[in-house]
């Protein structure tokens with residue numbers, strides 16, 4: 001069931017979203033050669049808690065950290081630990097904050113030091129595809145219009161779209177209806193209406209679309225070992241167009 005949000009609720013979600021975006025920024029600034037993923041997670045945790053909020057992912061379905069931190073061929077759900085970040089690594093950070101009962105959720109892939117040309121292009125295309133999806137998130141369209149905008153943009157540039165994991169509605173729960181796939185046919189799926197809040201999150205591979213989950217039950221990585229990138233915003237769909245809630249400003 002899709003839970004529509006009032007203007008007042010969207011205001012609250014904007015505050016949760018702003019904090020989530022700032023937490024992501026803190027994480028991104030911590031990405032440097034030589035740091036461990038646990039150190040990045042600690043910086044994020046400390047920031048969220050200092051703002052009177054709680055990390056949305058900590059203990060969610062049993063996840064043991066505040067942020068999912070996934071490196072290179074890892075796509076999502078990487079568990080922070082003693083892994084040391086190297087020069088040129090790409091580091092996807094997915095983080096949410098809960099404030100006053102509402103969640104924000106956002107992700108971005110950062111570069112430690114200088115990216116290879118190949119990695120930078122993947123990041124640029126994945127980020128741009130998120131904005132293509134947001135542009136399609138207008139009242140009267142359907143979820144499939146968002147999905148198709150992301151898929152078309154990425155596939156036309158030679159990248160593949162992960163099928164097993166999708167975006168989602170968001171509000172008092174991190175994951176609400178509807179599902180927001182990054183692939184599919186335009187004109188299909190639930191109709192977009194004023195007051196829907198969703199997280200759009202393209203997960204895009206440099207090689208094939210196939211992924212596997214590590215034996216730890218969490219870390220998802222590409223089957224072919226090639227790079228993967230992930231960008232996400234929480235948005236509100238309104239009669240005045242989409243509003244990015246996870247904006248740090």
Ligand code: MG
Nearest residue numbers: 105199201232
């Ligand atoms: Mg999400």
